[in-house]
Amino acid sequence: MSQVPVTVLTGYLGAGKTTLLNRILTENHGRKYAVVINEFGELGIDNDIVVGTDEEIFEMNNGCICCTVRGDLIRVIGGLAKRPGTLDGIIVETTGLADPGPVAQTFFQDDEVRTRTRLDAIVTVVDARHFLLHVDDGVEAREQAAFADVILLNKTDLVSPEELARVEARLRQINPYARLHRTQKSAVALAEILGRHAFDLxxxxxxxxxxxxxxxxxxxxxxxxxxxxxxxxxxxxxxxxxxxxxxxxxxxxxxxxxxxxxxxxxxxxxxxxxxxxxxxxxxxxxxxxxxxxxxxxxxxxxxxxxxxxxxxxxxxxxxxxxxxxxxxxxxxxxxxxxxxxx
Amino acid sequence: MSEPGFAERLPPSRRVETGAWVSGLTYDRTGRTLGVACGDGRVWCIDTTNDSPPSPPEPAHRGVSLSIIANPSGDSFISGGDDGRLLRHGDAARELESFKGRWFERLAGHTKTATLAAVAGKEIVVYGASGRRVLGPHPSTVADIDFSPDGSRLVAAHYGGVTIHVLKPADAAPRSLEWKGSHVAVRYSPDARFIATGTQDNALHVWRLATGKDMQMSGYPVKVKQLAWSHDARFLFGTATSLFTGWPFAGKGPEGKPPIQFGDEGAGIMTAIAAHAADSFIAAGFDTGEVQVGDSKTRRSAVIKLAGDGQVSALAWSPGGWSLAVGTDQGVVELIDLRR
CATH class of the missing domain: 3.30.1220.10 (CobW-like, C-terminal domain)
Known part of the structure; x- marks a missing residue:
């Protein structure tokens, strides 16, 4: 059975996740994606599937935080698997304040999800203008950057070169290993965020x-x-x-x-x-x-x-x-x- | 399976290819029609008295037909889809509910009380003699529901345990039974003494209703998505094993006792299970596509469908118990005649 690649998209509210999703859905790539979002927004829907879901974080009985999964994702992926035809990919958008851990773990922890899908990469969109304001507010902004395989440092046109350098340095302190792309309006070649095989040994x-x-x-x-x-x-x-x-x-x-x-x-x-x-x-x-x-x-x-x-x-x-x-x-x-x- | 002549000894069967994942199948109350819910939104009504190949119906749901049950208060079927619609089939399908942004993956029917229950997210819609009621919201999306044998109660499995709703009298408070973790399947024992769940933790959890005391059976390789009590409530079986594995609930219960095990080691991992309503038979489908019928009394089993056609996704006994319907994730439906 071929496993459908899953891209997890994180980032603060307003960082540019929806713009990126719109690009993925409207770009003429000839592939079929399913997008899992928290709410129905203004999304262009062609032959793609858009699923709205409420995040449900489920801990296991053993209380181990590393076994915590997203219950709603298990259901959504079970439903997508039943559809005819093959998907080229599933993109899961998380809320701005989400800890990427449970999302990522769902793809290792749940046997059905593991059989049908594979985690491809965690992509984090960072708002160059606001990152330094958010980064010390709570742990979310740092966790999202820390988990990332790919970071889109977005809205670079809205900051000075010096400010951009400061944001980038701060991101590199947190995660020096992610691929970092400087973007405006989330414009990036889809090959840089989809089909990364970041978890494939x-x-x-x-x-x-x-x-x-x-x-x-x-x-x-x-x-x-x-x-x-x-x-x-x-x-x-x-x-x-x-x-x-x-x-x-x-x-x-x-x-x-x-x-x-x-x-x-x-x-x-x-x-x-x-x-x-x-x-x-x-x-x-x-x-x-x-x-x-x-x-x-x-x-x-x-x-x-x-x-x-x-x-x-x-x-x-x-x-x-x-x-x-x-x-x-x-x-x-x-x-x-x-x-x-x- | 390489045994010569094995295929010739299989019971006669009829095959229908729906072309899409079988998410659920069930006979109507007469046993004359088999209803099949498929991944392409179609709901097939297959005439079991006529062997001519059925023609594909128009899709009933946009997206996936997720669930189907026999209509508890009449002929034909009720189906649910991920388009948020609940449909009553018949000469023409009639929409019972339409919830934007929700889906109907779990349905339950109780024929004697003519009651229908359908999960819609954290809530359950119930249609009974006294009209339509909405139960919940529950602490999370409801993963499964089941009626008590007499139809007076409905149990809902969710994150953190189960909730038992009293349907009659309607104003009685629900009862919560707690166990941390996500519960994905739930079944009342046929004697109404126990409630069993399958959990995300690859375990079974069982509450003794008289005392509220609970017990845990762990060590399954994957989560137990389907449960089946033997008709006499003596054994509780679940999927996720390679052998029929039945926990003994007769007498004092299973504490300190090993489960009974029987079957064919090489069949694969069990993905679907259904108990006969009036006899000690249990039907089990595997991820290899093989189907066996086991007997909890003699602890023996027989292969009734060979491996192939994808993994078994649904099983249903006919009302008389003489026929078994099998559905697979590759869209194959087999009606197996067990009269011989």
Whole structure:
């Protein structure tokens, strides 16, 4: 059974989500999408399906926040699956104040939803003019940026270049790994937001061929391209301590990783701190393996598999990225360092 | 399934291809017509006394026909759709309700009291002898409903537990039974002693109505979307397993007792289940398309439809219990004659 890709669209009210949806629905792309929105608005509807729904957040009996799902989405996707013909995609718009966690988790947690669909990417639309005003009001704006695979930094025409740079820097503090597009009126090529395969382990390496090299650009005053320190995150600690408590941590190692030690460590970390770890992603050089080990997770749910072969002459190294809240960089760094083969 | 001659030993059946996901099917009260609700909005009324292939009807609902039941107060059927319409079929379909922005995925009928109940979001619309009533709103969208065997009560499953509405007298307060989590299916036991639910947590939850005490059966690989009590209320079965798995409710109940299990290990995961109304038979459909009929008395089962045609999405016994209708997510309907 082919799984329909699902794009989750988040962002504050007024950031430009509806404009983006209108683009998707009216652009002449020849594909058929279903759009799940909170209310019926002024949407152009061609051969696409628009479903209005009230968000229903359901916790599980075990009370685990990482198992919380959107009950209404389970129903909507069950209904869409019954329709004849195949959908090219489903786009789920969340309310401006929504925590993206339960939406994303629904696609891992519910067996029927998991069978019929796959989460493609979380796209967050940010209003360049208002982001700095909202970002410290509540956690939502930061969470939406932290969860994102793709950020549309929208309304760039309404701010000065200096202000735009400040907004972008703040976004990069929260999430240095998302693809960021500067847009006006949400104008972006649909290929940049749909069909991203951001949660597909097989595609992580293809989409992010430079994943192992990137990640330090946001540290404007450091250059660690050739750093030999296998755990060269000392600077991250100081960098993140004085920031907001939603942020990212990257860990690298050029020593091969012991698979068993790593599995034990990462499952302990996700079990104990999964509530605060929004997204995790990694490519590992496992000792004795000819292939790269790739993994990604949302809160406590983690998915790992063997990816491509290490190429001849490629420098083998490992990199892990955590985006979340109240991350203890020092503890994570030490734990990961201890996974290296002795 | 590779056993030679196996197919020849299957009971005779008749096949109808609707071309769209079968979201529900049911016989009318005479057993002469089979009503089938499909993903393309069509509602088929198939004459079971005539083998000629039926011609496709015009779609009754815009979008998906989500549900169908036999009309509890007459002939033909009631269907619900994600167009927010509730229809009474007959010579011409008549609209009973139209709720913009809602959908009718769960219906229930009680023939003796001629009462119809239909879920519309957080509310339930009830048509009975005393007219139309709206129950709720409930704490969340109602996921499933069921009448008590005598029709005096209606139970609704939702987030956080179930609510039992007293239909007669109409002013009696509803009773809430709480259990944290989302409840997706609900069934009264035929002796009205228990209410069972299937939950989002891949478990069954059961309340003993006399005391309000509850119990939990967990460990299912996926959530239990359909439940079936054996006609004598001795066993509670649910989908989501590869074998028939029945919890014993005779005597003191299932606490501390293992469930009975029987069936064919290789059939797949059970996706639909329906109990015979007057005998110890349970029909089960699997994600492979296979259908078996099990007997809770002898704890044996027989294959009555081979794998194929997608996963079984709906099952219905004929009123006399001699025929079983099977629907699949690929739009195949089979009427299986079990008289032999």
């Amino acid at each position: 097989k595609r992580i390496l293809e989409i992010e061929p430079d994943f192992l090299e990137q990640g330090h650009h946001h540290l404007h005053d450091h250059d660690h391209e050739h750093c030999d320190d296998p755990t060269h995150d000392h600077h991250h600690d100081s960098h993140h301590q004085h920031l907001e408590n939603i942020g990212s941590i990257s860990l690298t190692s050029d020593k091969p990783i012991d698979e068993q030690k790593f599995q034990r460590w990462i499952s302990t970390i996700l079990r104990e701190f999964g509530t605060d770890i929004f997204r995790s992603k990694g490519i590992l050089d496992i000792s004795g393996a000819s292939k790269k080990y790739v993994f990604q997770g949302v809160h406590m749910m983690m998915d790992g598999d063997w990816g491509n072969l290490w190429k001849d002459g490629e420098s083998r190294m490992s990199k892990l990225v955590f985006i979340g809240r109240k991350l203890d960089a020092e503890q994570l760094r030490r734990g990961f360092a201890a996974c290296a083969t002795r």
